[in-house]
Amino acid sequence: MKAFETFETPTAARVNYINAEYGLKSWLLTKDHKRIALLYLGSISAFFFIGGLYAMFIRLELLTPQGDLLSSTTYNKVFTQHGIIMVFFFLIPSIPATLGNFLVPMMIGAKDLAFPRINLLSWYLYLLGGIITIWALLAGGVDTGWTFYAPYSTTFSNSYVVATGVGIFISGFSSILTGLNFIVTIHTMRAPGMTWFRLPLFIWSHYATSLVMILGTPVIAITILLLAFERLAHVGIFDPANGGDPVLFQHLFWFYSHPAVYIMVLPGMGVVSELIANFSRKNIFGYKFVAFSSLAIAVFGFLVWGHHLFVASQSVYAGMIFSFLSFAVAIPSAIKVFNWTATLYKGSISYDTPMLYALGFIGLFTVGGMTGLFLASLAVDVHLSDTYFIVAHFHYIMVGGTLLAYLGGLHYWWPKITGRMYPEGWGRFSALVVFVGFNLTFLPQFIAGYLGMPRRYHAYPPEFQVFNVLSTAGASILGVGLVIPFIYLLWSMRYGKHAEPNPWHLPGLEWRTASPPPTENFLATPIVTWEAYEFAPPEEMQVIGKLKNEGLEVADAVIDGK
Amino acid sequence: MAEGITVGHEASHPALQHHFENLEQQREAGALGMWVFLVTEIMFFGGMFLAYTLYRTKFPAAFASASNHLDLTLGAVNTVVLILSSFTMALAVYSAQVGKRRNQLICLILTILLGLTFLGIKAVEYRDKYEDSLIPGSLIPGRPFNPAVQEHGQPYDKHKLHLLPGANVKNVEMFYWIYFAMTGMHAVHMIIGVGVLLVILYFSWRGRYGPEYHNPVEISGLYWHFVDIVWIFLFPLLYLLGRHLEH
Numbered sequence: 121m122k123a124f125e126t127f128e129t130p131t132a133a134r135v136n137y138i139n140a141e142y143g144l145k146s147w148l149l150t151k152d153h154k155r156i157a158l159l160y161l162g163s164i165s166a167f168f169f170i171g172g173l174y175a176m177f178i179r180l181e182l183l184t185p186q187g188d189l190l191s192s193t194t195y196n197k198v199f200t201q202h203g204i205i206m207v208f209f210f211l212i213p214s215i216p217a218t219l220g221n222f223l224v225p226m227m228i229g230a231k232d233l234a235f236p237r238i239n240l241l242s243w244y245l246y247l248l249g250g251i252i253t254i255w256a257l258l259a260g261g262v263d264t265g266w267t268f269y270a271p272y273s274t275t276f277s278n279s280y281v282v283a284t285g286v287g288i289f290i291s292g293f294s295s296i297l298t299g300l301n302f303i304v305t306i307h308t309m310r311a312p313g314m315t316w317f318r319l320p321l322f323i324w325s326h327y328a329t330s331l332v333m334i335l336g337t338p339v340i341a342i343t344i345l346l347l348a349f350e351r352l353a354h355v356g357i358f359d360p361a362n363g364g365d366p367v368l369f370q371h372l373f374w375f376y377s378h379p380a381v382y383i384m385v386l387p388g389m390g391v392v393s394e395l396i397a398n399f400s401r402k403n404i405f406g407y408k409f410v411a412f413s414s415l416a417i418a419v420f421g422f423l424v425w426g427h428h429l430f431v432a433s434q435s436v437y438a439g440m441i442f443s444f445l446s447f448a449v450a451i452p453s454a455i456k457v458f459n460w461t462a463t464l465y466k467g468s469i470s471y472d473t474p475m476l477y478a479l480g481f482i483g484l485f486t487v488g489g490m491t492g493l494f495l496a497s498l499a500v501d502v503h504l505s506d507t508y509f510i511v512a513h514f515h516y517i518m519v520g521g522t523l524l525a526y527l528g529g530l531h532y533w534w535p536k537i538t539g540r541m542y543p544e545g546w547g548r549f550s551a552l553v554v555f556v557g558f559n560l561t562f563l564p565q566f567i568a569g570y571l572g573m574p575r576r577y578h579a580y581p582p583e584f585q586v587f588n589v590l591s592t593a594g595a596s597i598l599g600v601g602l603v604i605p606f607i608y609l610l611w612s613m614r615y616g617k618h619a620e621p622n623p624w625h626l627p628g629l630e631w632r633t634a635s636p637p638p639t640e641n642f643l644a645t646p647i648v649t650w651e652a653y654e655f656a657p658p659e660e661m662q663v664i665g666k667l668k669n670e671g672l673e674v675a676d677a678v679i680d681g682k
Numbered sequence: 683m684a685e686g687i688t689v690g691h692e693a694s695h696p697a698l699q700h701h702f703e704n705l706e707q708q709r710e711a712g713a714l715g716m717w718v719f720l721v722t723e724i725m726f727f728g729g730m731f732l733a734y735t736l737y738r739t740k741f742p743a744a745f746a747s748a749s750n751h752l753d754l755t756l757g758a759v760n761t762v763v764l765i766l767s768s769f770t771m772a773l774a775v776y777s778a779q780v781g782k783r784r785n786q787l788i789c790l791i792l793t794i795l796l797g798l799t800f801l802g803i804k805a806v807e808y809r810d811k812y813e814d815s816l817i818p819g820s821l822i823p824g825r826p827f828n829p830a831v832q833e834h835g836q837p838y839d840k841h842k843l844h845l846l847p848g849a850n851v852k853n854v855e856m857f858y859w860i861y862f863a864m865t866g867m868h869a870v871h872m873i874i875g876v877g878v879l880l881v882i883l884y885f886s887w888r889g890r891y892g893p894e895y896h897n898p899v900e901i902s903g904l905y906w907h908f909v910d911i912v913w914i915f916l917f918p919l920l921y922l923l924g925r926h927l928e929h
Contacts, residue, residue: 232701342729355819355859
């Protein structure tokens with residue numbers, strides 16, 4: 121951060137949120153949503169690194185069919201901890217807590233989130249939960265799988281289930297508070313003229329995400345609490361030995377954990393909607409459909425958890441209904457994909473790094489979503505359940521979807537966040553490496569899973585080795601592709617080219633203030649008189665239309681010109 | 683740094699936080715925030731209500747037997763106490779809105795006292811359960827769940843468990859776990875509520891709340907009413923279930 125002291129250009133001499141105050145205390149006690157976003161950025165990056173290390177061990181172990189690198193018990197802990205760290209401490213907070221925290225107030229023209237102190241509290245809860253979880257992992261780890269299924273977790277597992285549960289319980293409240301803050305902010309703090317249908321789609325998707333956060337997270341909180349009590353005090357509602365029903369645990373767990381998938385992917389969809397519209401320099405095709413499809417996903421998302429229980433003694437009639445509803449959730453998802461594609465049509469597309477990530481997202485999310493339909497079909501799921509097909513499917517959504525959107529968004533808003541440009545050439549290169557590495561990692565897993573390779577084993581029949589070698593090779597490439605942006609983004613904070621307030625020349629509100637923005641975001645309360653993604657005022661559009669009718673070529677620069 | 687455009691004379695109100703345009707916006711945000719929080723609370727308790735519903739359906743006789751053993755009088759008195767406390771809380775909010783500081787203080791103190799009364803009565807009930815060895819599992823180390831069961835034809839003993847036909851003691855234990863989980867979580871919320879009201883009382887005594895600014899009193903009231911309503915659901919579900927099957 122010190123780099124900013126040495127700025128000499130006139131724009132940098134200005135007071136912004138980064139150089140407004142100095143010292144550790146000014147960061148740890150900050151109530152500025154932008155600084156809290158950076159605190160989150162640092163901490164989730166650390167957790168991503170830890171989760172990535174576990175992934176590395178998984179892929180190395182699976183390089184050979186024998187269980188030679190890790191014992192089966194260690195392997196159980198490694199995949200469990202990979203899942204727990206990545207799901208609860210990276211994917212769920214990733215986009216909302218960093219980009220969302222930074223951008224929700226800026227995009228609606230507010231000075232901060234509605235409850236700045238609660239925002240800071242949520243970071244501390246996240247950190248506390250994270251530290252407790254890390255402690256549990258160091259003390260001996262946990263081997264239940266990230267799903268904590270009873271009665272193994274309540275009675276038989278000989279690992280740190282309760283400590284890990286407490287960590288997740290606490291960090292869950294950080295998620296609840298973030299969602300609460302977003303909902304209240306979006307409802308009450310929009311700038312004059314910023315009507316609901318002028319909101320950027322990033323805001324709509326964060327609103328929908330927040331709904332899932334506040335409705336789902338409390339359920340996992342009480343579930344984990346009951347689980348911990350059951351384990352500690354032998355009081356029980358999950359363990360059959362106490363007359364309980366383990367399937368109740370699965371219902372409660374997936375009531376949160378399936379919607380949690382939408383906590384992960386909805387913000388990614390919001391980022392991609394921004395990227396596709398802005399890098400096509402067009403208004404998004406069917407704004408209202410894209411906006412409401414976010415809400416539809418949030419609502420439908422709560423009604424499909426039973427597809428995780430197709431092979432868990434759930435009644436076949438419930439299975440049929442959940443199967444149908446799981447198919448239904450594909451509709452709003454498909455609406456988004458079609459509308460993004462239609463937005464590209466005749467757009468003035470530029471292939472900058474964020475756009476490469478966005479296009480990658482569309483492809484990979486589509487694969488992830490379509491294979492989800494296989495799993496939503498009752499009979500097919502019986503064959504595919506607990507195989508690598510599932511693993512590949514949800515990594516296509518979580519890595520191919522969320523992670524790519526997160527990286528795309530991070531590059532896109534990097535100039536706004538840091539006031540510096542990232543190196544474009546390296547950006548494009550690494551986006552490509554990530555895409556190739558990702559596909560090489562997870563595409564073979566679809567095939568291995570379809571052929572019957574089960575998940576969560578450290579050894580496997582030799583005929584699956586070819587797929588696993590491909591997958592491990594891909595993971596190495598993916599790893600390199602993720603290290604490159606980590607290095608050049610850090611580098612750019614000191615040495616990157618200074619960013620203009622609006623380096624992409626876009627109409628969004630966040631681009632109409634300085635880079636990096638002042639502490640109060642805008643020097644005066646903005647008054648919004650334009651629609652979202654309005655690249656040319658209506659009069660200009662008419663002129664351009666007339667010119668076009670007269671057969672004249674109109675340069676894009678004219679269309680974009682303000 | 684230049685100030686944002688602010689509206690009206692309220693901008694100078696000491697309670698206005700810097701990131702809000704005016705007190706009205708601040709009030710709306712606070713109230714909506716509490717409503718959203720209460721929604722999360724409903725979902726939180728919802729998990730336990732689901733477990734209750736499932737096992738009540740699965741083990742009706744055991745649940746009715748266990749429920750009949752709860753102290754109906756104390757439960758009913760507590761219900762009245764809580765409803766009264768909601769009434770005094772509503773009066774406290776009203777007094778803040780119309781700026782009657784003395785009434786506001788009296789009502790807040792009454793609400794806190796009623797809240798404490800509720801917790802006291804709850805403690806008595808918990809002690810009774812402890813004495814009858816009705817605390818499930820090893821929640822109290824060295825005092826496992828081991829109630830005396832009333833045999834057929836013995837004289838009535840209120841410390842003994844009257845098992846209805848088909849009731850299994852193991853499932854009675856499950857009822858008591860759900861009972862302690864739900865009422866315990868409710869009591870935790872009551873304790874937090876009393877703590878919040880003590881803070882409100884302090885600022886109220888300092889004369890901070892009046893017709894112009896009383897948002898904290900209002901949203902604390904919302905929270906208090908919510909905790910009250912949870913009890914309104916808990917009481918019939920836990921205490922009144924299967925009373926007609928007794929004797």
